[in-house]
Amino acid sequence: MKTFKESLNQVKDKGEYDQEGGMAKGQLKTMLDAAKELHDMFGDDDNLPEWVQGKITKATDYIDSARDYMKSQTSQKEEVVAELSTDKMKQYFYKSAADAANASRDSSRYDGDPDAASRQDKRNRGLQRALKSLKRREK
DSSP states (O other), X not given: OOOHHHHHHSOOOTTTSSSHHHHHHHHHXXXXXXXXXXXXXXXTTOOOOHHHHHHHHHHHHHHHHHHHHHHHHHHHHHHHHHHHHHHHXXXXXXXXHHHHXXXXXXGGGGTTOTTHHHHHHHXXXXXXXXXXXXXXXXX
C-alpha cells in the first residue's frame, strides 16, 4: 500500500483526472437547489412517504461521507506540507550552523570579499529564525 507522500508524488493520468471538480460543483449546486426546494415544501409536522425519508437519509449519508473524506485528505496534505517544511528548516539550520563553524575556523577565506561578513550575518539571522521556528513546532 502506498503512503500518502508517495501518492502526492505520483504523476496522475491526465485522462483519469479531468475537471472532476467542475462536475462535482455542478452536481452539488443542483443538490443544494433541490434540498432548498424540498426544505421549503415540508412543514415540521408533515408525514412523508417512507421511500422519500429513505432517499433523504441516504443522500445525507453519502454527501456527509464524501465531505469527511475530502476533509481528511486536506488535513493529511497540510500535515505533509508542515512535515516537509520542518525538514527543510532543519536542513537550513544544519547548513547555517556548519557555515558559521567553518567561518569561525577559517576567517581568512573572507579576506578581500567585502560582502562576506554581510552574507554571514544573514545566515546567522536565518539560523536564529529557523531555530525559533523549530522550537515552536516541537511544542
